[in-house]
Amino acid sequence: MVAPALDPEVQTNSTTIEGAIDYLVSARPDAVSPDSRDGYEGIIVAAGQLLEIARMIRDDLGFDYLSSATAVDYLGEGDHMEMVYHAYRTSGGGALVFKAQTDREQAEIPSLTSVWRGADFQEREAWDLYGIRFAGHPNLKRILMWEGFHGHPMRKDWREAYYEEEQKPFDSRWPGGHVHRSEEKNVFGKNVAYPPDIDLGRLMDTSETAVYQSLGLGVDVERIMDKDGFETNELVVNMGPHHPSTHGVFRMVLTVDGETVTSLAPVMGYLHRNHEKIGERNTYLHNIPFTDRLDYISSMGNNHGYVLAVEQLMSLGRRYNEPTYRCEALRVMMVELSRIVNHLWAIGFWLNDIGAFFTPVLYFIQERERILDFFEAVAGSRMMCNYMRFGGLFGDLPERIKSVSNLTNDRVRDYNTMQFLTEMINERIPRTIDELELLLTQNEILIERSMGVGVLSRDDAINFSAAGPLLRGSGVAYDIRRAEPYSIYPELDFDVAVEDEGDMYARYRVRVTELRESVRILRQILPRLEATKGESIWADGKPGAYAPRVPLGEAYGRVENGKGELGYYIVSAGGRNGSMNPWRYHVRAPSFINLTPMGVMCHGHKVADIVGILGSIDIVLGETDR
Amino acid sequence: MYGTGLAKGLMLTLRHFVESYVDDVRYGFRKYHHSTDNFGIRQGTKTKGVITVQYPDEKIAVPERFRFVPFLIIEDEDHPTRAGKDWCTSCGICAKVCPPQCIWIVRGNDPDTGRPVPEPEAFFIDIDICMNCGFCAEYCPFDAIKMDHDYELASYDRTTHHIHDKERLSKPNSYWRSIAPTRAYDEMLVRGTWEHKDAAKEARRGAASARGSAPQPAAQTEAETASAPAAAAEAPAATSEATAASAEGATPWSEDEAKREERRRKALERKAKRAARRGQ
Numbered sequence: 048m049v050a051p052a053l054d055p056e057v058q059t060n061s062t063t064i065e066g067a068i069d070y071l072v073s074a075r076p077d078a079v080s081p082d083s084r085d086g087y088e089g090i091i092v093a094a095g096q097l098l099e100i101a102r103m104i105r106d107d108l109g110f111d112y113l114s115s116a117t118a119v120d121y122l123g124e125g126d127h128m129e130m131v132y133h134a135y136r137t138s139g140g141g142a143l144v145f146k147a148q149t150d151r152e153q154a155e156i157p158s159l160t161s162v163w164r165g166a167d168f169q170e171r172e173a174w175d176l177y178g179i180r181f182a183g184h185p186n187l188k189r190i191l192m193w194e195g196f197h198g199h200p201m202r203k204d205w206r207e208a209y210y211e212e213e214q215k216p217f218d219s220r221w222p223g224g225h226v227h228r229s230e231e232k233n234v235f236g237k238n239v240a241y242p243p244d245i246d247l248g249r250l251m252d253t254s255e256t257a258v259y260q261s262l263g264l265g266v267d268v269e270r271i272m273d274k275d276g277f278e279t280n281e282l283v284v285n286m287g288p289h290h291p292s293t294h295g296v297f298r299m300v301l302t303v304d305g306e307t308v309t310s311l312a313p314v315m316g317y318l319h320r321n322h323e324k325i326g327e328r329n330t331y332l333h334n335i336p337f338t339d340r341l342d343y344i345s346s347m348g349n350n351h352g353y354v355l356a357v358e359q360l361m362s363l364g365r366r367y368n369e370p371t372y373r374c375e376a377l378r379v380m381m382v383e384l385s386r387i388v389n390h391l392w393a394i395g396f397w398l399n400d401i402g403a404f405f406t407p408v409l410y411f412i413q414e415r416e417r418i419l420d421f422f423e424a425v426a427g428s429r430m431m432c433n434y435m436r437f438g439g440l441f442g443d444l445p446e447r448i449k450s451v452s453n454l455t456n457d458r459v460r461d462y463n464t465m466q467f468l469t470e471m472i473n474e475r476i477p478r479t480i481d482e483l484e485l486l487l488t489q490n491e492i493l494i495e496r497s498m499g500v501g502v503l504s505r506d507d508a509i510n511f512s513a514a515g516p517l518l519r520g521s522g523v524a525y526d527i528r529r530a531e532p533y534s535i536y537p538e539l540d541f542d543v544a545v546e547d548e549g550d551m552y553a554r555y556r557v558r559v560t561e562l563r564e565s566v567r568i569l570r571q572i573l574p575r576l577e578a579t580k581g582e583s584i585w586a587d588g589k590p591g592a593y594a595p596r597v598p599l600g601e602a603y604g605r606v607e608n609g610k611g612e613l614g615y616y617i618v619s620a621g622g623r624n625g626s627m628n629p630w631r632y633h634v635r636a637p638s639f640i641n642l643t644p645m646g647v648m649c650h651g652h653k654v655a656d657i658v659g660i661l662g663s664i665d666i667v668l669g670e671t672d673r
Numbered sequence: 674m675y676g677t678g679l680a681k682g683l684m685l686t687l688r689h690f691v692e693s694y695v696d697d698v699r700y701g702f703r704k705y706h707h708s709t710d711n712f713g714i715r716q717g718t719k720t721k722g723v724i725t726v727q728y729p730d731e732k733i734a735v736p737e738r739f740r741f742v743p744f745l746i747i748e749d750e751d752h753p754t755r756a757g758k759d760w761c762t763s764c765g766i767c768a769k770v771c772p773p774q775c776i777w778i779v780r781g782n783d784p785d786t787g788r789p790v791p792e793p794e795a796f797f798i799d800i801d802i803c804m805n806c807g808f809c810a811e812y813c814p815f816d817a818i819k820m821d822h823d824y825e826l827a828s829y830d831r832t833t834h835h836i837h838d839k840e841r842l843s844k845p846n847s848y849w850r851s852i853a854p855t856r857a858y859d860e861m862l863v864r865g866t867w868e869h870k871d872a873a874k875e876a877r878r879g880a881a882s883a884r885g886s887a888p889q890p891a892a893q894t895e896a897e898t899a900s901a902p903a904a905a906a907e908a909p910a911a912t913s914e915a916t917a918a919s920a921e922g923a924t925p926w927s928e929d930e931a932k933r934e935e936r937r938r939k940a941l942e943r944k945a946k947r948a949a950r951r952g953q
């Protein structure tokens with residue numbers, strides 16, 4: 048669509064994306080040009096003027112929320128690096144996609160941290176994995192890999208030590224299957240390459256200085272340590288990486304003044320397996336079960352975001368059928384059930400963190416077990432559901448949730464599926480939410496412990512690209528199901544949960560409201576399932592192919608997951624480079640980006656509150672570290 | 674009043690505590706006994722109180738769609754014509770759709786003609802790597818690979834036990850139909866026969882050539898066959914096994930490295946040839 052050439056003044060008021068693009072192109076023709084590549088959208092900004100244009104986008108056009116910032120390596124496809132930014136308005140609507148390109152060898156792009164602080168971790172990730180320098184970034188250090196890692200692994204020409212082939216399926220599997228154990232190729236000691244100039248002694252160095260100096264805390268450990276230890280009252284405390292209290296192998300380094308935290312730096316990457324590189328070797332289909340392993344508490348939501356992104360791309364081509372209504376209804380049901388699972392889990396373990404050890408969480412886990420039973424019967428697995436497919440699903444609901452005794456001592460269950468669901472949605476889950484509220488909402492200890500702690504202001508929440516309950520707990524009514532609706536959400540009746548205080552208690556309240564809203568949605572899904580009984584979950588009645596045709600282009604599919612906005616940025620090279628594998632596969636992980644304001648939220652609080660604040664953000668390390 | 678919220682919460686905890694004993698009383702303190710047929714109720718939506726399962730004295734039988742490490746289907750031993758034969762035709766699709774690439778297949782060749790035969794010579798799955806996604810079973814066009822329900826696979830030495838070879842992977846068709854009766858039935862409806870696709874095709878061909886002579890007796894063992902829509906097409910073929918049977922021979926998975934290498938080289942050559950043909 049081409050908007051009429053209007054006076055730039057008038058176009059500022061234009062609320063459409065096209066209007067915004069036209070405004071930018073006409074206001075700054077020297078710096079901005081539309082991205083006219085096949086299947087691409089948005090604008091390309093000259094790297095030199097990026098900062099200026101970003102300010103215009105935020106201040107003049109009102110795109111106050113930077114959802115995602117990520118890099119793409121176009122080796123052999125133009126031989127440049129590209130940063131891709133997706134900016135949104137918190138009032139709702141689509142994305143303004145803007146890109147900046149740079150040379151591969153001397154990759155440098157101005158940092159946008161001064162415009163959106165939410166770009167902080169994402170730019171560090173792009174530096175770490177792609178080797179793009181961000182001029183003006185306050186602390187441009189590696190974030191997922193360690194300092195001293197050789198190379199930038201997401202670059203297309205980087206290869207791991209046990210490299211097998213660029214793309215799956217690998218040649219050695221068939222017809223002359225050549226079996227080997229993967230350890231044979233991945234020998235300990237030979238699986239890491241060090242840069243030539245690295246001092247290996249430094250990696251072995253266990254002195255405090257080496258451990259803490261790269262964190263950018265601005266603390267001179269030597270100065271603190273070299274006295275008798277008690278001379279100064281500033282202290283560096285290392286928390287983690289230990290599982291229960293930090294929700295996974297996650298580490299925080301804080302400086303404390305007495306009991307009060309003065310600064311905090313999250314340290315992550317212990318669970319990093321370069322999910323995105325694996326994803327680019329995989330075929331489109333292969334990636335679905337891999338997304339299960341991101342936020343393993345709500346794998347249904349992960350599946351949903353990914354299939355939405357790929358379906359966006361597929362819909363550009365011919366021979367693509369929209370999912371049927373029944374399929375959409377089932378998807379929404381599964382996603383809402385996993386939101387319930389996620390919030391029960393989040394609240395339960397947050398309580399653990401602030402000292403209500405395991406009694407409440409076990410009440411919630413009982414409910415979760417029933418939902419997982421249902422997932423297991425429908426999708427085949429409790430947590431790694433692998434349920435959604437491009438244009439469809441793995442399978443419709445089974446008639447009965449039924450088992451057959453197979454092992455010794457096996458006990459058998461047999462329920463009618465719809466009856467099971469109805470009882471769950473109408474009785475069990477609401478009852479549990481009531482109990483949860485009775486137990487907690489008015490509980491004086493909980494209130495004293497959580498009110499006014501870990502405050503994130505409204506403006507900070509937006510500027511830090513916070514998402515999910517963290518954003519809505521700070522007074523921003525931004526829920527993707529409403530702001531940029533997908534699937535059948537537009538026709539469903541539900542409210543966006545929002546609280547203004549921005550503290551731990553507000554986030555708890557948001558989660559409780561969302562639990563109730565999810566039940567409300569599920570109650571609307573049940574009659575829809577009854578009405579579509581017998582309808583196929585596939586548009587043409589038969590399952591999709593294992594190698595779907597994905598045309599050239601880019602897509603950003605995002606969903607409101609339990610933990611916040613989960614986005615998948617996918618670039619397809621179309622037929623040029625083997626259409627079965629994505630050229631770029633990026634996950635905008637809410638657990639990762641929500642940690643950006645962690646330092647701000649913890650400032651001035653006591654050490655004992657830190658774990659609680661972390662729990663109230665609700666992260667999963669499988670997704671943080673990817 | 675300050676503290677009421679706390680007190681209410683404690684009352685709830687107390688109620689949960691009491692409820693945890695209600696079932697014991699209801700089942701006369703025989704809650705976990707084999708004779709009480711209460712497992713479905715205890716684990717259902719209506720239950721309150723303790724839902725713990727006393728593993729391994731009790732185990733939750735897994736639902737039909739449960740997926741855990743694939744196995745290969747072979748024909749039942751008492752099958753009249755194809756006893757013990759693989760359903761797998763070594764088409765390679767499962768190896769392609771497997772996300773972590775843990776399936777290795779050696780396609781079988783006729784020793785005389787060198788032409789591929791529809792049966793794998795060897796089949797390996799590294800279950801350390803298998804992510805139990807179920808794609809292999811989902812996309813196999815011959816229903817020859819299925820996800821198992823036996824999750825008790827712990828072993829003392831993973832290096833020797835965790836690459837399953839064809840022998841270890843093979844389980845009879847009747848096993849699949851016993852652990853997942855509904856799914857097996859649905860698959861039969863899609864295939865149109867309880868038999869293997871190819872066998873059914875052969876049978877149709879055999880029946881066509883034998884038209885006019887006495888009708889073949891339906892030698893099916895399944896009672897359900899009667900309800901199969903394509904039951905008519907299921908007359909077993911008597912003479913279609915010649916090529917396939919000749920592939921039975923030495924066990925390739927116990928061969929030495931040199932032989933495997935040799936076979937692999939040949940396979941790759943064939944592959945290159947095919948690729949070259951396609952390129953023209």
Ligand code: SF4
Pocket residue numbers: 760761762763764765766767768778812813814815816817818
């Ligand atoms: S997809 Fe089925 S028939 Fe083909 S090789 Fe795999 S198991 Fe055999």
Ligand code: SF4
Pocket residue numbers: 742743767770771772773774775776798802803804805806807808809810
């Ligand atoms: S279940 Fe998935 S990972 Fe395992 S062998 Fe089959 S396709 Fe491969």
